[in-house]
Amino acid sequence: MNSPDEPLEVSDARCVEHSRDGSPEDFRLLVQRYQRPLFAFLAGRLGNASEAEEAAQESFVRAFLSLKKLRKPESFYAWLLGIACRVTRERFRDTKRREQVRAVAETLQAAAESGPAAEYPLEEVIAALPESYRRVILLRYYEGLSCLEMAERLAMPLGTVTKTLSRAYALLRQELRACERAEQSVNNTLNP
Amino acid sequence: MNCTECRDTVAADLEGLLAAELARQRREHLAACETCRAEDAAVRRLHERLAAGARDAQVSFVAPVMREVLRIQAEKERQSLMIKSMIRWVLGLGAAGAAAAIVAISLLAPSKASAKAEEILIRGAEAAANLHSVHLKGLMRTPPADNFMAINPASDFAAIEFWWQWGSEVPQAGATGKWRVEKPGRVALMDGQTTLLYLRPLNYAMKVARPTLGAFDTGWLVRIASLSQALTNELENAKAKGWQLQVSAETGADGRPKSIVTVLAKSGLPDNDYLKNKFFDLADTRRVYRFDDGTAHLEDVAVSLTTDAGDVKVIELSQIDYDEDIDPSVFHLDLPANVQWDKEPQILPDNQKYVAMTAEQATQAFFKALQNSDWTEAAKFCPFPFNQQIRDAVGGLQIVSLGQPFTSKVNEAQFVPYSIKLKSGDVQTNNLALKRDPKTGRWFVDGGF
Numbered sequence: 358m359n360s361p362d363e364p365l366e367v368s369d370a371r372c373v374e375h376s377r378d379g380s381p382e383d384f385r386l387l388v389q390r391y392q393r394p395l396f397a398f399l400a401g402r403l404g405n406a407s408e409a410e411e412a413a414q415e416s417f418v419r420a421f422l423s424l425k426k427l428r429k430p431e432s433f434y435a436w437l438l439g440i441a442c443r444v445t446r447e448r449f450r451d452t453k454r455r456e457q458v459r460a461v462a463e464t465l466q467a468a469a470e471s472g473p474a475a476e477y478p479l480e481e482v483i484a485a486l487p488e489s490y491r492r493v494i495l496l497r498y499y500e501g502l503s504c505l506e507m508a509e510r511l512a513m514p515l516g517t518v519t520k521t522l523s524r525a526y527a528l529l530r531q532e533l534r535a536c537e538r539a540e541q542s543v544n545n546t547l548n549p
Numbered sequence: 550m551n552c553t554e555c556r557d558t559v560a561a562d563l564e565g566l567l568a569a570e571l572a573r574q575r576r577e578h579l580a581a582c583e584t585c586r587a588e589d590a591a592v593r594r595l596h597e598r599l600a601a602g603a604r605d606a607q608v609s610f611v612a613p614v615m616r617e618v619l620r621i622q623a624e625k626e627r628q629s630l631m632i633k634s635m636i637r638w639v640l641g642l643g644a645a646g647a648a649a650a651i652v653a654i655s656l657l658a659p660s661k662a663s664a665k666a667e668e669i670l671i672r673g674a675e676a677a678a679n680l681h682s683v684h685l686k687g688l689m690r691t692p693p694a695d696n697f698m699a700i701n702p703a704s705d706f707a708a709i710e711f712w713w714q715w716g717s718e719v720p721q722a723g724a725t726g727k728w729r730v731e732k733p734g735r736v737a738l739m740d741g742q743t744t745l746l747y748l749r750p751l752n753y754a755m756k757v758a759r760p761t762l763g764a765f766d767t768g769w770l771v772r773i774a775s776l777s778q779a780l781t782n783e784l785e786n787a788k789a790k791g792w793q794l795q796v797s798a799e800t801g802a803d804g805r806p807k808s809i810v811t812v813l814a815k816s817g818l819p820d821n822d823y824l825k826n827k828f829f830d831l832a833d834t835r836r837v838y839r840f841d842d843g844t845a846h847l848e849d850v851a852v853s854l855t856t857d858a859g860d861v862k863v864i865e866l867s868q869i870d871y872d873e874d875i876d877p878s879v880f881h882l883d884l885p886a887n888v889q890w891d892k893e894p895q896i897l898p899d900n901q902k903y904v905a906m907t908a909e910q911a912t913q914a915f916f917k918a919l920q921n922s923d924w925t926e927a928a929k930f931c932p933f934p935f936n937q938q939i940r941d942a943v944g945g946l947q948i949v950s951l952g953q954p955f956t957s958k959v960n961e962a963q964f965v966p967y968s969i970k971l972k973s974g975d976v977q978t979n980n981l982a983l984k985r986d987p988k989t990g991r992w993f994v995d996g997g998f
Contacts, residue, residue: 384618388614396608520558520561
């Protein structure tokens, strides 16, 4: 739901531009918008909620420090995931972490040998969606809005929201299939 | 309906928003088109995966990130007086000043009161960080066995109690520990492995075979009990949504100075929304937090509904114990041997007949089953068991009237107004909440009965 004082939905590009122009409060909207999908992405990689939360906070702060380097402000989320990947890699460099990684890798290897392949991280695929589709997926799932609330927040007819969401599902499925096929192909190459 | 239309309506169908005629056309198309059927099933799996992923990611760390961002920004712009003030808060200098002040602060200008409230909330959040257990005890105006979120200013106060223990875990978002919420007719418990709900009057239990934070509508209590996060969230919400903050000071019964922060929270729902003020998260409330100035600990919380007719206190958390040793038996529940466990709804041989019903038709059929004391038929619409007490009360009822279904902005349920006459002669008038079960597609009673 949207309180009267809540800012209207602002595009990622606009938030990035305002933040660069010295208005860090606009960065708050980006943190609110992406904290949950970023946390889910990192929790999947790190396998530990408190580490994922620390890494997510660090990723946001680094993103803020590097905003001027972002070439495509509309791709903020995909760029943020890239930063998050670097943060996790750096954490893994620590010796202690390497031990944990080895344990995780062994677990993953055992799982790979005994069960179906792990699912491709949804958050990466969501990041690749055009903004209008990404926005409805994030609002519906990560902010928990109903379609009616989204219609109000986005100032769109309800039918447009449900149609956009339907098409977002179709695109997500298409992208997921492509990513999983690509991953399978890599796995087959590495483990013929 | 063609394939494109079928795929473009999957979201509306999933959310129960498709008009009856379109839903019928879509079902017919799916029955005839294998490709669309496969696509529909895949989207439903994707929906479940997205929902599960998002459920596990209910975190909020806007406050610490923004504190750091503002600090960085402040360092860049040291010349700004406003930013200098923010640096003071981040470094805790403002907080030290707050502890020394034992004056009535409510006379401060609104912007200064807001800044002071912010300081107090931040101090409270910091003082509640890294706890290993929390125990909350209080009263709530709520029907004793009803949903944990339900508030009703017309109900008497019922005792409510919450325990949360993290053990050696650091109590941050994502760490689960063990918790228990209890009110007279209902208890929810998470023992580190599974999450359990037991409804005493029905002798009915439900289990989620994994640790959760907030299953069975306990999420708002879990959020409150995570005191540090709760105070941070309150501040974030107040800033983002423009909620008014007030501060005052007083000497407590223990002779120590206390700071009181009042938050005027707005649900954002229009006054005519049916669910407004029926659940904690959907209510316009005045929340009064009392902190000890010395320890910065939150000592009690009072929540009142704010309506045009005046304020009604609905929640009073009068006891907050920090880091007490909690008896391990709190996180264990012995259920009666004859407890009835929740059963997942099954697809019926004549399921389609029920799927084709509108919400109004389902309401009619449900009450008709009760009228005929046909408990097998009634169970097709209601997940809860009909024990003898309920059978005696509702068997043989008469339908007085049914109205047109309506919806709320915050829930996908359809609400069907009804009036029924029980055998006792009592007339019950309410709105039956119905939701479509995602697996069977049938309408199930979700409340209002």
